[in-house]
Amino acid sequence: MLVQNPIVRGFWPDPSVCRANGKYYLACSSFQYFPGVPIFESEDLVNWKMIGHCLTRQSQVNLHKVNSSGGVFAPTIRYNDGRFYMVTNNNTYQKNFYVYTDDIYGEWSEPIFVEQDGIDPSLFFEDGKCYFTSNGNAEDGKGAIMQCEIDVETGKKLTPTTPVWRGNGGRYLESPHLYHFGDWYYLMVAEGGTEYGHMVTYARSKNPMGPFESYPGNPVLTNRNIGGNENRIQGIGHGDLVQDDEGNTFMVCLGFRQNGEWSPFHHLGRETFLVGVNWREDGWFEAGVNGSVYEEMDIPGIKAEQNMKGFYNVSLDTIDKDSPRWCYMRDYEPDRYVFGDHSITLTGSEVTLEEEDIPTFLGIRQAEFETELTATVKTDAAEAGITFYMDESQHYDLGIYHEDGEVKAKLRLRTGDAIGIAGEVTLPADQDTFHLKVVSDHEWYYFYLVQDGAEISLGKARAKYLSTEVAGGFTGVLMAMYVIDAQGKKAEFTELTWTQKDA
Numbered sequence: 001m002l003v004q005n006p007i008v009r010g011f012w013p014d015p016s017v018c019r020a021n022g023k024y025y026l027a028c029s030s031f032q033y034f035p036g037v038p039i040f041e042s043e044d045l046v047n048w049k050m051i052g053h054c055l056t057r058q059s060q061v062n063l064h065k066v067n068s069s070g071g072v073f074a075p076t077i078r079y080n081d082g083r084f085y086m087v088t089n090n091n092t093y094q095k096n097f098y099v100y101t102d103d104i105y106g107e108w109s110e111p112i113f114v115e116q117d118g119i120d121p122s123l124f125f126e127d128g129k130c131y132f133t134s135n136g137n138a139e140d141g142k143g144a145i146m147q148c149e150i151d152v153e154t155g156k157k158l159t160p161t162t163p164v165w166r167g168n169g170g171r172y173l174e175s176p177h178l179y180h181f182g183d184w185y186y187l188m189v190a191e192g193g194t195e196y197g198h199m200v201t202y203a204r205s206k207n208p209m210g211p212f213e214s215y216p217g218n219p220v221l222t223n224r225n226i227g228g229n230e231n232r233i234q235g236i237g238h239g240d241l242v243q244d245d246e247g248n249t250f251m252v253c254l255g256f257r258q259n260g261e262w263s264p265f266h267h268l269g270r271e272t273f274l275v276g277v278n279w280r281e282d283g284w285f286e287a288g289v290n291g292s293v294y295e296e297m298d299i300p301g302i303k304a305e306q307n308m309k310g311f312y313n314v315s316l317d318t319i320d321k322d323s324p325r326w327c328y329m330r331d332y333e334p335d336r337y338v339f340g341d342h343s344i345t346l347t348g349s350e351v352t353l354e355e356e357d358i359p360t361f362l363g364i365r366q367a368e369f370e371t372e373l374t375a376t377v378k379t380d381a382a383e384a385g386i387t388f389y390m391d392e393s394q395h396y397d398l399g400i401y402h403e404d405g406e407v408k409a410k411l412r413l414r415t416g417d418a419i420g421i422a423g424e425v426t427l428p429a430d431q432d433t434f435h436l437k438v439v440s441d442h443e444w445y446y447f448y449l450v451q452d453g454a455e456i457s458l459g460k461a462r463a464k465y466l467s468t469e470v471a472g473g474f475t476g477v478l479m480a481m482y483v484i485d486a487q488g489k490k491a492e493f494t495e496l497t498w499t500q501k502d503a
């Protein structure tokens with residue numbers, strides 16, 4: 001069946017997948033955003049429904065003042081003996097931990113910490129044993145995949161952490177997952193860094209602790225050698241394998257959709273892709289089409305039609321308080337967000353969008369380049385509006401300001417050290433309700449105030465300056481409502497609609 005990639009669009013990086021009870025479950029990293037580690041469910045690997053998060057309580061994850069793109073790194077989700085496990089790394093605090101649940105729709109446990117360094121922890125269960133694998137450094141200081149056995153009840157190590165594979169020579173050896181298929185144990189990793197040189201490589205052994213022999217055809221999956229107009233999918237790496245009941249094997253991996261042919265950039269973050277895996281008679285496997293990923297792929301074993309119609313659209317008719325799509329920044333302050341019938345009221349704080357702290361901020365990921373947003377905001381706060389936000393140093397804010405007895409609408413652009421007001425209009429001092437509109441395409445965001453049905457342009461700003469190539473980091477653009485007010489004044493948002501063009 002033809003599959004449209006990415007299968008989960010927008011900032012959903014570092015995918016990990018498992019199969020349980022006839023369904024598939026997918027987890028992604030979440031960095032400074034709360035709740036942590038989103039979970040999706042699917043019956044067919046191409047239509048995914050977001051069902052919640054693993055880290056929904058501050059007791060499970062410390063995001064206090066974590067740096068942007070710090071906090072929760074790549075997760076692994078696994079199912080064993082009726083129980084789901086999710087293992088990840090809080091990179092800011094340098095801790096590997098896992099949580100578990102017997103009810104995928106319910107709450108997950110408190111964290112269980114494992115005394116093994118390195119990022120991208122993974123679990124592999126077999127014959128009552130649990131192997132804990134992460135990236136790290138061998139005794140000579142060089143990168144290696146490190147592994148031990150743990151007691152999964154307590155997280156205590158049962159064997160010393162030892163290097164099991166040094167990869168295929170690429171930099172940033174990470175994202176290990178161990179599997180047992182047929183006669184072999186397979187150790188699959190990422191190398192090259194999560195950029196344009198990213199790739200998936202693997203090795204196999206008769207023993208889960210190695211020694212591992214490298215696949216002669218490595219990298220098994222990469223888009224580093226195709227680009228430009230031939231393929232705008234780049235950064236392919238960080239994969240995880242899953243099998244259906246018929247024995248078909250699939251890989252989810254991350255990648256991104258680049259903009260521009262010669263000096264490409266990407267601002268929607270790293271997204272989740274799907275490819276088929278083809279087993280050879282000699283027990284090695286191949287992936288994708290000639291080892292690469294395309295936007296449209298015919299993937300054997302996929303039986304369902306993919307339906308993304310309207311999936312990423314947002315309106316207060318379809319998204320409410322309990323929607324897992326909302327992102328809060330760092331520590332969750334629930335009292336600041338009151339959900340009414342078709343309205344959301346945010347209480348301002350003195351924290352601005354420039355700080356690595358807890359601004360009043362309620363966001364949703366941008367899933368497509370072409371979008372159109374409208375929102376009505378009623379406010380007397382010092383500043384309230386909509387931000388297109390990459391991190392605290394790169395964001396475009398369309399805000400209503402109450403300052404010195406005047407009411408103004410402004411477009412404020414923050415691009416690194418350059419901060420400026422790109423457009424400004426003064427409004428009647430007694431106006432209390434404001435209509436905002438933002439349109440985006442591949443290259444630009446266009447910002448408007450709508451007064452009495454007439455659009456007043458406040459300016460436009462390039463998508464490029466919100467991109468990873470400019471901002472750095474591991475996240476993608478979010479659209480967020482925000483309020484800044486030291487006295488705790490509020491803003492009520494109604495009529496929020498955001499149409500994201502279907503794939």
Ligand code: 6LW
Pocket residue numbers: 013014029073074119120174175190193194237238254474
């Ligand atoms: C993640 C690592 C990576 O933990 O980036 O793409 C890190 N690879 O595997 C953050 O997403």
